[in-house]
Amino acid sequence: MKSAILYFLSVLFLFTNSAFARDGVKLIKANSPKISIRDGSEGKTRYWNHLIKSQSPIVYHLAKNGKMRQVVFYTDVDSISMQVEAEADYSFKVLLNESDTCTVILTTKNHQYVKQNNPQNETDTIPFTLNQNKQIIIKGSINNSPKIDFCFDLGARVAYVIGKNFDKPNKLVLDGLMEDESVTGLSTEKTSSNNTLQLGNLNISNMPICYIDEAGFLENGGALVGFNVFQNKILEIDFDNKRLIIHNKLPEKINTYTQIEFKQTTGGLYVPVTISNGKKIITGWYFFDTGADNALTFDSRFAKKEDLYNTMAVIGKAGIASSENRVVEAEILEVPTVSIAGFTVENVPALLANESNAESAFEDGVIGIGLQSRFNFIIDYPNSKMYLQTNKYFNDSFLNKDDRPINLIIGISIAVLLSAGFFFWFKRRNSNKLNK
Structure with missing residues (x-):
């Protein structure tokens, strides 16, 4: 009798999570096309992707190199969880x-790399x-279109094409939607589900891309x-010789x-x-x-917890554009010492606002390119x-070539700063995983 009760409870538990379609595949319900995902221990995605009923299947890309974990897929009225x-x-x-x-696939499979030249080489x-905006720029193309400039941004979780009427020259088939956040607020952007990205001698297939039909980028x-392009690779950033090297080992x-x-x-x-404040x-x-x-940014929650306010010299002011389409005032502090891997840099300018925009708990x-560019990095994602290691720029001053302090440049760049990106206004750090 006891075993029969346990069996009944087990079956009941399965059916409370999802029903089954006629072909035996698990089925959940939705009244709205907007969905959200919780990946592992991270919080539910803050902004929505969309079910596109004309697509079959609809593919959502999860983190590629995460270990075994639970993922929950949410609609407005239902959910399904899986390991x-x-x-x-x-x-x-x-x-x-x-x-x-709608048939849905959640995938952790990596994008496929095909080498155009010297396929036996271990590196590319x-x-x-x-x-001039300190962005790393590489040349590449999409879907065998003419070459364009790519901003290499490891703070972005997806690929973007940005430009007025820039979809057709890059052969984008716009077949999906995602919601995204910039400093102008929440917006719904179009996506293209299956593209080939050419970077150097690499062809990277099965790439979803978000298209933003706006001028002003590059x-x-x-x-x-x-970073999603490189999640199964070993990525070297060599600032000495200004080159990215993609390793297999x-x-x-x-x-x-x-x-x-x-x-x-996933971000x-x-x-x-x-750091030391003295x-x-x-x-x-x-x-x-x-x-x-x-160079560096302190989150306000961290600063309050560690009593950093009013403990370092203020060397300037800045305005940081927030996601609510307003400007948040910030101070530019001079941090006596900043250490990474035992290497210490002195008198580092850092931004500190009175509001938190941290995405992760x-x-x-944030460590930006002002500090990164003093090192050469090898990032073993798997x-x-x-x-x-330090490079030839390690001991450079944080002054610009015309001897104006870096804080003055930041202070007048209100329109192009983001709380987490300090980059152009369209930068979307909080975007969801693209659907296909």
Whole structure:
């Protein structure tokens, strides 16, 4: 009798999570096309993706190199949970408005890399430049279209094409929708589900792309490539020689680098950084954002917890554009010492606002390219390890070439700063995973 009761409860538990379609595939219901996802221990995605009933199947990309964890898929009236692992697909169906059945796939499979030249090489090298906004710029193309500029931004979780009427020249088939946040507020953007990205000698297939039909990015338009492209690779950023090197295995020179471990989320990676305000030494986790054009940023929650306010010299003021389409006042502080992997940099300018815009619960700040460019990095995404060494820029002053303090430049750039990106106004750090 006891075993019969347990069996009945087990069956009841299964049916409380989801029903089944006629073909035996799990089925959940939705009255709205908007969905959300909770991936592992992270919170539910803040902004919605869309069910597109004309697509079959609809594919949502999860974090690629996460370990076994629980993922929950939410509609407005129902949900389904499952245990997922790397390099796998998970299929179910959604009954939309009691009439349309949408097939959904959650995937942790990595994008496919095909080498155009020298397929036996263990590395691929892509040269880059730094533009006047301190963005890393590489040349590439989408769907075999003419080459365009790509902003290399490890603070972005998806790829973007941005420019007025820039979809057709890049052969984008706009077949989906996602909601996204910029400093102008929440907006619904169009997406293209299946594209090929050409970077150097690499063809990267099965790439979803968000298209933003707005002018102002990289002068005449361009693209932005995020960390999701490299999640199963070892990525080297060589500021000395201005090149990105994509490795399949750790290079032998790794012995000359210093190793640290980092945390990965669906939004990006976080590295441990230690600062001293002259009175105490404090370690926190900082978002590693190559799209942030300043050196360092403190989150206000972290600053309050560690009593950082009114403890360091104020060397300027800044305005930070918030996601509510308003400007938040911030101070530019001079931090006596900042240490990464045991390497110490002195008199570092850092932004501190009175409001928090941290995406992750453990985000204590942002480390931007002003500090990053003083090191060469090797990022081992599959094993969550970073290797770094100082480069020829390590001892450079934080003054610009015309001897104006960097804080003055930041202070007059109100219109182009974001709380987490400090980059152009359209930067979307909080975007959801793209649907297909």
